[in-house]
Amino acid sequence: MSEKVLMKGNEAFAEAAIRSGCRYYFGYPITPQNEITEYMSRELGKAGGSFVQAESEIAAISMAYGGAVAGGKVFISSSSPGIALMQEGFSFICSTEIPLVILNVSRGGPGVGSIQPGQADYYQATRGGGNGDYHLFVFAPSSIQEAVDIMPKAFQIAEEYRNPVMILADGVLGQMMEPIILPEPIPAVKNEDIPKIKPWALTGTKEARPHNVIKSLYLKPEELEDRILEIDRKYQKAKKELVRYETIGLEDAEIVFVAYGSTARITEEAIDLLAEEGVKAGLIRPVSLWPFPYEAFDQIPGTVKAVVSVELSRGQMMDDVKIGCSGRFPISLSSRVGGILITPPEIAADAKEALGVKK
Amino acid sequence: MSKGLVKFDEERCKGCELCISVCPVKILTLHETRINSKGYRPACVTDVSKCIGCANCAVMCPDGAISVYNEAEMSSTSLKRTDVRKFSTAENFLRMRYKEEQGGRKDE
Amino acid sequence: MKTVFEFSKGMLPEETTYCPGCTHGISHRLIMEVLEEKGLLGETIGVAPIGCSIMAHHYMNVDMCESTHGRAPAIATGIRRVQPDKIIFTYQGDGDLASIGTGEIVHAAHRGEKFTTFFINNAIYGMTGGQMAPTSLIGQKTTTTIDGRKQEVSGKPIRMAELLATIDGAVFVERVSLHSPANVRKAKKAIQKAIEVQEKRLGFSFVEILSTCPTNWGYNPVKALEWLKDNMIPYYPLGNLKCPGEVK
Numbered sequence: 160m161s162e163k164v165l166m167k168g169n170e171a172f173a174e175a176a177i178r179s180g181c182r183y184y185f186g187y188p189i190t191p192q193n194e195i196t197e198y199m200s201r202e203l204g205k206a207g208g209s210f211v212q213a214e215s216e217i218a219a220i221s222m223a224y225g226g227a228v229a230g231g232k233v234f235i236s237s238s239s240p241g242i243a244l245m246q247e248g249f250s251f252i253c254s255t256e257i258p259l260v261i262l263n264v265s266r267g268g269p270g271v272g273s274i275q276p277g278q279a280d281y282y283q284a285t286r287g288g289g290n291g292d293y294h295l296f297v298f299a300p301s302s303i304q305e306a307v308d309i310m311p312k313a314f315q316i317a318e319e320y321r322n323p324v325m326i327l328a329d330g331v332l333g334q335m336m337e338p339i340i341l342p343e344p345i346p347a348v349k350n351e352d353i354p355k356i357k358p359w360a361l362t363g364t365k366e367a368r369p370h371n372v373i374k375s376l377y378l379k380p381e382e383l384e385d386r387i388l389e390i391d392r393k394y395q396k397a398k399k400e401l402v403r404y405e406t407i408g409l410e411d412a413e414i415v416f417v418a419y420g421s422t423a424r425i426t427e428e429a430i431d432l433l434a435e436e437g438v439k440a441g442l443i444r445p446v447s448l449w450p451f452p453y454e455a456f457d458q459i460p461g462t463v464k465a466v467v468s469v470e471l472s473r474g475q476m477m478d479d480v481k482i483g484c485s486g487r488f489p490i491s492l493s494s495r496v497g498g499i500l501i502t503p504p505e506i507a508a509d510a511k512e513a514l515g516v517k518k
Numbered sequence: 519m520s521k522g523l524v525k526f527d528e529e530r531c532k533g534c535e536l537c538i539s540v541c542p543v544k545i546l547t548l549h550e551t552r553i554n555s556k557g558y559r560p561a562c563v564t565d566v567s568k569c570i571g572c573a574n575c576a577v578m579c580p581d582g583a584i585s586v587y588n589e590a591e592m593s594s595t596s597l598k599r600t601d602v603r604k605f606s607t608a609e610n611f612l613r614m615r616y617k618e619e620q621g622g623r624k625d626e
Numbered sequence: 627m628k629t630v631f632e633f634s635k636g637m638l639p640e641e642t643t644y645c646p647g648c649t650h651g652i653s654h655r656l657i658m659e660v661l662e663e664k665g666l667l668g669e670t671i672g673v674a675p676i677g678c679s680i681m682a683h684h685y686m687n688v689d690m691c692e693s694t695h696g697r698a699p700a701i702a703t704g705i706r707r708v709q710p711d712k713i714i715f716t717y718q719g720d721g722d723l724a725s726i727g728t729g730e731i732v733h734a735a736h737r738g739e740k741f742t743t744f745f746i747n748n749a750i751y752g753m754t755g756g757q758m759a760p761t762s763l764i765g766q767k768t769t770t771t772i773d774g775r776k777q778e779v780s781g782k783p784i785r786m787a788e789l790l791a792t793i794d795g796a797v798f799v800e801r802v803s804l805h806s807p808a809n810v811r812k813a814k815k816a817i818q819k820a821i822e823v824q825e826k827r828l829g830f831s832f833v834e835i836l837s838t839c840p841t842n843w844g845y846n847p848v849k850a851l852e853w854l855k856d857n858m859i860p861y862y863p864l865g866n867l868k869c870p871g872e873v874k
Contacts, residue, residue, distance in 0.1 A: 183707055209707040213700065214733040221697035221730070225704025228691045229671065233704070251694050350709070361689040361705065363712050366668035372683045373691035522630070534647030534840075534847040540807050558646065573631040574807040580651025581642060582633035589627045 161340045168303045168332045169194035171339055172262055173202070175307035176234040179314045180345040181260070182208030183233045185222035187215055187241060190274040191330040192264035195236040207347065216241035220248030227257045228373045230353035230360030232314060236262040238330075239280050240271060243288060249323060250289025254375040256390065258317035260310070261295070262326045264333035267471075267498035275498025276330030278420060281475035284327050285449040292387050294394050296324045296401055297448040299419040303337040305446075311342050316401065320393050327448060329471070331421035331500065397450055404452035405444040412441030414510050415459050415488075417480050418469040419445045422501065426469050429506035440510060443483075448476075456483030465513040469493045469506055489513070522571025523587040526562055530583035533558035537575035537584060543568045546575060636662040638687050647847020649804040649837040650679050653746060656814045657715065658686055660821055670713040671705055673698040677719035678753045679746065696727025699734035702741045713824060714741035720759040721751050724786050731790065738795030738829040742820045745786060748837040749858060756842030760784045763857055768842070783861060787834040791867040797829030799867040803836040803859060805851040816866070822873045829870070836862055 166174070173195045176184070184203055186196035196212070203210045213219035216237050226233040237245065242263045252259055265280040267273030282288075284297045296316060300306035306328055313324040354362050364370050377383035408430065409415060418426040423444040430440045441463075443455045459466070466488045468480045474492040481490055493509035495501040531554060538546040538561060545568045548559040561583070563569065576584040636658025644650045661667050670688040674680050676695035683690035693701050698716035705714050723731050723745050731743065750768055751757040758768040758775055761783050765774040775783075791799040798820050802813035813835055820831035836858050838850035845853055 183704070185704060211703060211707065211737075214729055217697065218700040218703075218730055218733065221694060221700035222704035222707075224694075224697075225673075225691075225701035225706075226708045227704070228701075229705040229708035231704075231708035247694055248697075255691070353708075361671045361691060362709065363669045363671060364667065364687075364689055370683070370687055371689045374683065375692050376680055530641050532646035536647055536847055536851070539848040539851070571630050572807075576631040577807045577810050578652065580644065580648055580655075582637055582651070582655065584631070585629070585633065586631040587627055588630050 161343070163338050163340055165336055165338050166303065167194055167336050168306070168328065168334060169264065170198045171303050171307050171341070172236070172310070172326070172328065172333070173198035175310035175342055176260065177202060177206050177208070178342050178344040179232075179311040180347050181232045181234040181314065182206065182347045183226040183231045184208070185211045185213050185219040185226070185233070185235055187213050187219050187237065189216070189238045189241045191266055191276070191333050192236050192238045192262070194333070195262065195264070216244040217248070220245040223259055224248060224252055224255075224257060227252070227259050228255070228361050230357045230362055232348065234260045234262070236264065238264045238266050239268050239277065239283070242280060242283060246283070246288035247290075249295060250287070250291050250293050251375055252323050253293035253295070253390070254291065255373050256321040257323070257373070258314075258321055259323040260313045260317055260326065261323060262328060265327060265329045267496060273498030274330070276421065276500065277471050277496065277498060278329055278422060279472035279475060279496065280327065281448065281470070281472060284325055285451070285479075292391065294397075294449055296320070296322060296397060296450075297327050298324070298403065298446055299327045299448050300332065300446070301420050301423045301444065303332060303335070304339045306332060307339055307341055311345060320397065322393060327420070329420050401447055402450050402452045402454065403446035404455045405446060406442065406455055406458060407444070408439070408441040409443070409458050410460065411439055412460070412463055413439050414465045414467060414514055415441045415443060415463050416467050416469050416506070416510070417443045417445070417476065419448065419476070422469050422471060425501060425503060426506055428503035429510065432503050432507045433510060438511070438514070451479045451483070453479070453483040456485070459484070459488065461487070463488055465510075466490045467493050467510055467513050469501065471495060471501065521588060522569035523566060523589065524563055524569055524575060525585045525587075526560060527583045528552065528554050528560035528562070529556070530581045531558060531560035532556065532581055533560060534580065535561070536578040536580065537561050540574040540578050542572060542574065543570055545569060634659045634662050636667050636687050638685050640684050642685055643681060644678060645841045647838065647840045647850060648678070649748075650746065652804050652810060653744065653813070653835050653837065654682060654685055656810070656817055657717070657744060660814060660817045661688065661713070664821065666713050666821070669711070670715070671709060672714070673701050673705070673716040675716070675718040675722035676753075677722050679717055679719060680753070682717055696722050696725070697730055698722065699727065699730040699739065699743060703734060703737070703739050706739060706741055713821065716741065716743045717746070718743060719746045719752065720748065720761045724760040724784050731786070732793065735790045735793040735796040735830045735832070738797070740824060740827045740829065742824050742831040742833070744817070745832065745834040746837050747786070747834055747862065748839040749783070750839045750842045752839045752842055761786075763861060785862060787832065787862075787867055790832050795830050796832055797868060797870045798823040798831035798873070800832070800869070801834040801836065801862060801864050801867070803854065803864055804838070805836070805855045809864075819869065819873050823870060826872055828872060834862070836864075
């Protein structure tokens with residue numbers, strides 16, 4: 160039953176999670192994602208699931224770990240400062256190889272920052288705010304439809320890789336309304352089936368098997384190194400299998416934008432504005448931020464004069480853009496911060512300025 | 519014949535002396551000459567005939583080194599539960615029991 | 627030939643790396659004995675803390691997970707939602723529960739979470755080498771209070787059992803001690819009742835277990851038991867603070 164519905168982004172994310180088979184949500188209110196928590200408080204119980212309003216984001220990520228080690232399909236959401244509180248949890252969950260889907264409706268920072276949209280969690284998401292060698296798989300939708308399409312895949316990837324997946328949305332996507340088609344509902348896993356599907360989960364030994372242990376501490380260095388290398392093999396596999404991106408108009412471009420999330424849509428408007436002035440602009444839109452689509456940059460023809468990273472941050476994606484460009488092009492930043500959305504004319508103006516720059 | 523019988527797994531013992539401090543008939547001591555592979559002097563019984571089988575020692579032992587029975591003879595069924603323990607434990611246990619039956623120390 | 631005492635099969639054969647005389651070995655065993663006697667070993671999931679007893683899963687023969695510091699009650703909350711029919715416990719020391727984890731334990735009690743927390747109070751931080759704990763006594767010398775804990779700097783020690791007993795959701799709260807065989811046996815009874823409260827799903831159950839840390843207190847294990855009796859019990863009185871009628 161794929162009907163088109165007009166939904167607010169936050170509510171659509173929550174509904175998509177339920178339709179992906181999630182039955183456990185642990186949340187703490189934080190703007191601009193509160194509709195997710197509220198939606199889950201109303202709807203998850205009706206779907207046979209369990210909702211807990213946690214006492215903090217630290218408690219929420221801990222409850223999520225608990226639900227997931229017990230074999231549950233868990234979804235949590237927060238926004239930038241709350242995600243900051245969860246960093247220890249992410250490192251812990253990656254080290255214990257537990258599946259989880261996290262949604263960040265990012266807002267302006269740093270600190271308490273702004274309740275308006277931002278994209279300044281790029282470092283936090285892709286470089287890891289927690290300790291140690293680990294990665295979240297990070298996907299950045301640029302429409303509500305893309306977000307709800309990614310949701311079931313996020314759960315599938317999380318369970319296949321036994322690694323948390325982050326959907327990095329922003330306050331624009333969370334608060335806007337769009338007509339969307341929701342994914343087909345996937346039935347929830349029955350509790351009695353958990354030991355078969357997830358033999359590592361904590362379900363009680365029934366005195367019929369050795370006890371399962373979920374652990375993160377390894378006092379013997381050789382053991383920990385083996386563990387890290389074993390987990391790293393998953394990340395190498397992800398770099399081959401989980402890269403997602405979109406390109407527009409690279410072939411005859413003079414200038415190429417790199418933008419993700421809502422900013423990519425604004426950038427497409429800027430591309431149209433530049434076209435009216437006879438400037439050909441293309442776009443690389445990363446969808447996977449980790450693993451980052453460096454390979455997309457190989458498609459930029461040598462005739463391109465400049466690459467512009469368009470972000471609602473002070474250029475957190477530029478390091479990856481530089482790696483992708485491998486020194487072939489000058490790179491500059493088109494940015495607004497503080498919760499201000501950049502506009503197509505501003506992007507176009509920054510692009511023209513970049514074109515005036517010699518290599 | 520004593521009312522109680524205590525068995526010590528010398529390899530598990532860390533020589534903490536909690537058992538010695540709570541034995542109401544004061545028949546426990548750290549072994550004078552033996553040192554286990556961890557480097558501790560293990561606890562042992564000086565005069566098992568005085569054992570009353572109260573199990574205070576076993577209750578206070580943090581390391582599961584003590585088992586308590588309330589007759590002097592070991593039946594074969596009672597061996598089964600201790601057999602599931604690690605080999606070194608069972609070996610020591612059987613060694614100790616053999617020594618008891620022979621009425622004294624055989625070696626070491 | 628009758629067995630008076632044998633090591634519970636709830637305890638794995640692995641020898642613990644806890645210090646000689648550390649009462650973790652006793653409290654681990656008591657919990658596992660209770661679960662074995664009630665036939666619950668196969669139905670139990672435990673959460674180990676950050677602290678010396680992060681190693682608990684090497685010794686306890688039940689499904690277990692490690693936790694981030696202080697968060698065990700939140701983790702247990704998540705486990706409880708997914709496994710409503712299992713027996714769940716957290717096992718936490720004084721840093722884990724009374725310091726960084728005060729938020730989580732208070733809220734678990736407040737929600738009346740249907741699991742059991744065993745609080746190992748040895749008035750010091752063991753694993754990190756003997757720093758002051760929120761439960762360290764006034765005048766107690768630790769590596770961060772070398773002249774003895776001072777009230778004007780660090781406040782008075784926190785009594786977690788009394789604090790949690792004020793919360794409606796905490797329906798069973800008892801403080802016990804391990805300083806003598808008689809008290810160890812009483813501690814086991816309290817653990818039995820706490821697990822019964824959980825079996826009957828009456829609410830949150832909590833057992834504070836006064837314990838020793840010979841190494842960091844600087845006493846031999848036997849003297850440490852005496853120090854506990856002479857110094858900790860006057861400040862942390864033993865006894866049941868709350869018990870639902872169904873398990874009295």
